[in-house]
Amino acid sequence: MSIVKARQNGFTLIELIIVIVVLGILAVTAAPQFINFSSDARESALRGLQASMKSAVELGYAKAAIENKLSGEATITAADGTSIALANGYPKASAVQAAAGASSDFVFAEQTAGVYTGGSPSNGTYVGTFASLIDGTVSAAVIAATNCYITYTDNADDTGKPTPTVTVSGC
Known part of the structure; x- marks a missing residue:
């Protein structure tokens, strides 16, 4: 009498359940990291724009110093031919998007x-955000409501170098 052993092919039900449970746990812990990538990307892009604006401030001031345009209103021409309006040697708020080379x-x-x-000079302030976060009318209030924006205040009253600031709590 001979006993023939049957060969087992495939997985048992318990093995499949364990694999599914392990994959589920991995998915639950990894999913928030993938979901958060878009907000990290927006924050990084805003910080990159902030760095571009800071560079534009420095380069604009250097060019204004070379051309002796450090007081009052003036304009300089960027390398690409863009005219940049200045206030006390620094780019005006209305011109900072062009000065920083911000994309559409x-x-x-x-x-x-x-x-x-005339009278008492005061600073202009512009705010900017991603076009994709705005649907409809573009206004400072709408941009600020996103809590994902950059602010640039110029130097009309000659109080020092403008510093762009970012708000990223809503990115």
Whole structure:
């Protein structure tokens, strides 16, 4: 009498359930990392734009110093032929998008109008965000409501170098 052993092919039901449970646990822990990539990308892009604006401020001031245009209103011409409006040697808020070379992926709106001549000069402020976050009318209030924007205040009252700031709590 001979006993023939049957060969087992495939997996048992319990093995399949264990694999599915392990994959489910991995998916639950990994999914938030993948979902968060878009907000990280928006934050990084805003910080990159901030760095571009800071460079534009420095380069604009250097060119204004060379051309002796450090007080009052003036204009300089960028290497690509773009005319950049200045206030006390630094790019005006209304010109910072062009000065920084911001792409059409960003939209900017005036938050505060600058007063550059006569009486008491005051700074202009522009805010900008991603065009994809805005649907409809572009305004400073709409941009600020995204909580994912950049702010640039110019130097009309000669209080020092403008510093772009970012708000990323809503990115």
